[in-house]
Amino acid sequence: MREPSSPTAVTGWDWTEEVWRWQPDREPWRPEMGGPSRCVAIELSTRHLETAEAYDFWRETVFHGFSADRRNGETGAFRADARALISPRAEFAAFRSKGLSGGRTHSGFRSDGNADLTIGFTIAGNRRHSFAEERHLARPGEVYLYDASAPSQVDWDDHQGFYLALRRSDVEAALGEVPASLDRLLAEITASPLLPFLRAQLSLLSRDFGALDLRQKEAVFNGSVELALSLLGGLPTGARADGGARHRRGLMVAAERFIIENLANPRLDAAMIARATGCSRATLYRAFFDHGKTVADQIRIARLLRARHLLEKSPPQVTISEIIAACGLDDPSHFSRMFRRQFGLAPKDVKGVRHGRETEDRSA
Incomplete structure (x- = not known):
């Protein structure tokens, strides 16, 4: 600056x-x-x-x-x-x-x-x-x-x-002509299932503004813009097709946020995400396909990344089973195989590595 x-x-x-x-x-x-x-x-x-x-x-x-x-x-x-x-x-x-x-x-x-x-x-x-x-x-x-x-x-x-x-x-590309009544538009925006995701995204950008570099700020900012335009495009006022590319870009942002916020729920799947974001499963699948991803892979990778983060920071008394349960998983053997395929390491190889360094740093 x-x-x-x-x-x-x-x-x-x-x-x-x-x-x-x-x-x-x-x-x-x-x-x-x-x-x-x-x-x-x-x-x-x-x-x-x-x-x-x-x-x-x-x-x-x-x-x-x-x-x-x-x-x-x-x-x-x-x-x-x-x-x-x-x-x-x-x-x-x-x-x-x-x-x-x-x-x-x-x-x-x-x-x-x-x-x-x-x-x-x-x-x-x-x-x-x-x-x-x-x-x-x-x-x-x-x-x-x-x-x-x-x-x-x-x-x-x-x-x-x-x-x-x-x-x-x-706005006009997403919504069509802006209605003369803000009352109607505000009511439709308030009822949109995407509004909580937009609020959460902007709230995080506000909270972490000083901690992010410009590239990181811009990434969150651009995702918020796509999410807002997707929200507008999906309103009854807009009469826009639910499957448009712009709508799907914003839907992807909302879906990724919902996944991160619900990793601990073992029932997290495409149907739950589609209900939360107000779209069909077909549209959700297409949104992920546009980005070369699948819903299942996104959930799996997010859970593995969360698990690795928790493993690295965990003290000795926290078990691997407790950690994977916090990530919505319940089969330690299956988790270990997925973890090794993703990272080339066993869960026990990374457990506590950052916790140990942090303890040493505090005692130095």
């Missing part, structure tokens, strides 16, 4: 002028600067700014496709921070902020051309959104939508959350 030479709300970014004309340490972003040519990361915070300038800097530099209201000085000191990924096809941000309000106007849309559709999740605080004749309230733990192409008004309490903003062209 590059760091600014003087106090600013942009505390770190990772691109050169060849990648994106906007250089945060020089000036605020303007529409004519466009976006980056590849995925980039940026971190922002008001912690180094004077109280008097923090909100104006945030208002003028951070928000795109949204105009924050001017703030009454009596409302107290403004504090906010955010971490974001921005690419040619989407944006992700995890944020925490004092309360604020603002909106979108036709003139704002004409000025910047931003027509993104944002799918967001609140962690703390309430979000009130007025759109045409509709009124939405997103409480902690709930999903919300924001359509930057249409006039609206938003009012946040002190809040925390994360969102994924999708480019209009991708």
Whole structure:
């Protein structure tokens, strides 16, 4: 991450002028600067700014496709921070902020051309959104939508959350024309079996943002975009065929996450995954076939990788039988044969190897 030479709300970014004309340490972003040519990361915070300038800097530099209201000085000191990924096809941000309000106007849309559709999740605080004749309230733990192409008004309490903003062209390719009613679209998204997977994926990206390098962030980010577009493509509003290639890419992301979260269940199979992700088994098989995989192989490899990780870290008193049971398996002999074929080693050869090193490191 590059760091600014003087106090600013942009505390770190990772691109050169060849990648994106906007250089945060020089000036605020303007529409004519466009976006980056590849995925980039940026971190922002008001912690180094004077109280008097923090909100104006945030208002003028951070928000795109949204105009924050001017703030009454009596409302107290403004504090906010955010971490974001921005690419040619989407944006992700995890944020925490004092309360604020603002909106979108036709003139704002004409000025910047931003027509993104944002799918967001609140962690703390309430979000009130007025759109045409509709009124939405997103409480902690709930999903919300924001359509930057249409006039609206938003009012946040002190809040925390994360969102994924999708480019209009991708949304329309997946969904068709975005419905005039956000109420209907929000209800369908809330009912989608893929929504919990999207929330979990973005939550992990938010939690582990600082621990991942850009390549790792981008991999999770791109998977989240495919998952979100798959979710939209499978909605009744979209009237899209369940078997489309884009839908299957997102379905693959959701299925892999479900497998990882349910490895301990001995009944984990294609039927269970298909039910959880809201698709037919035939579509699930096709999604894996698109990637040169099978559902059974994916489950088997995931279990073996989990078992090896647990074996390496296990203390002496934990038995191999206990470890394989934690991975959804119940036949030690069959497990040993699979393990040897996969890794060229017997389970007993790796048991405790990392536990021993960690113990030595702690006692050194």
